Structure formats: structure tokens, C-alpha cells
Amino acid sequence: MPTQLAFDFSLPAQPVMPVIRSEEWLDVTDIARGVGFTGPVEISLALNEALEPHKDEQEDAYDQRMFDCLWLVHLQWTLSEGEAATLNFLFERGKPSVDVRLRISVEAQPTAIQLTLVETFEPTIWL
Numbered sequence: 049m050p051t052q053l054a055f056d057f058s059l060p061a062q063p064v065m066p067v068i069r070s071e072e073w074l075d076v077t078d079i080a081r082g083v084g085f086t087g088p089v090e091i092s093l094a095l096n097e098a099l100e101p102h103k104d105e106q107e108d109a110y111d112q113r114m115f116d117c118l119w120l121v122h123l124q125w126t127l128s129e130g131e132a133a134t135l136n137f138l139f140e141r142g143k144p145s146v147d148v149r150l151r152i153s154v155e156a157q158p159t160a161i162q163l164t165l166v167e168t169f170e171p172t173i174w175l
Contacts, residue, residue: 074091121152121163136149
């Protein structure tokens with residue numbers, strides 16, 4: 049029996065801000081659904097701070113960086129078929145433009161897919 053998929057590309061009326069779920073992780077599931085994630089997605093506080101705009105940048109720079117970061121991670125997640133991965137995320141910051149390179153790790157946890165900066169990541173050891 050064929051199934052027709054329906055997509056909702058409408059934007060929320062208000063900007064979607066991350067919701068704090070714990071002391072170390074922010075829930076960005078609502079934003080992540082816009083790039084294709086179907087389950088819960090969380091980012092570390094360190095990654096969130098790295099994406100926030102500086103004083104000389106536009107306020108909407110954060111939203112664009114978050115979307116771009118999640119899009120890149122979803123692409124990698126899809127290509128690696130859900131395996132943990134590490135990838136580079138590059139963006140420009142400020143005037144004059146300065147290139148910023150973040151090394152991001154993505155891993156599936158029992159409660160959510162988690163993204164963090166590599167230098168703050170503590171790998172889970174399964175016995």
C-alpha cells in the first residue's frame with residue numbers, strides 16, 4: 049500500500065530557542081526537526097557558547113549557525129548510518145571576518161543524539 053509523505057516547511061511564529069534539559073545539555077529537538085532529525089537532539093553548553101554571536105555581530109547569527117551546524121551533523125549522521133562521528137564546522141565571525149573552526153562530536157545516547165565540542169567530550173565506555 050503506497051504512503052504519501054506530507055512535509056511541513058512552515059516556520060514557527062517565534063524564534064525557537066533551546067530548552068535547558070540538564071545542567072550540561074540544551075534540548076534543540078524543535079530546531080533539529082527542521083533539518084531532518086526525528087528524535088531528541090541535545091547540544092552541550094560549550095557548543096552553544098561557541099555558536100553565540102559576539103557584540104559586533106547580528107543577533108540572528110546564532111540562529112543561522114545553529115541551523116547550519118545541525119544540517120551538517122544530520123548529513124554526516126545520515127551518511128554514517130547513525131554511527132558516532134567527529135566533524136569540522138567552519139563559519140565566519142565578526143568584521144573583519146575571522147574564520148572559526150569547531151571540531152564537533154556527535155553520538156547517540158539512550159535519551160538523545162548529543163553534539164559537543166571534541167575538547168569537552170567525555171566518551172561513553174560500554175562494557
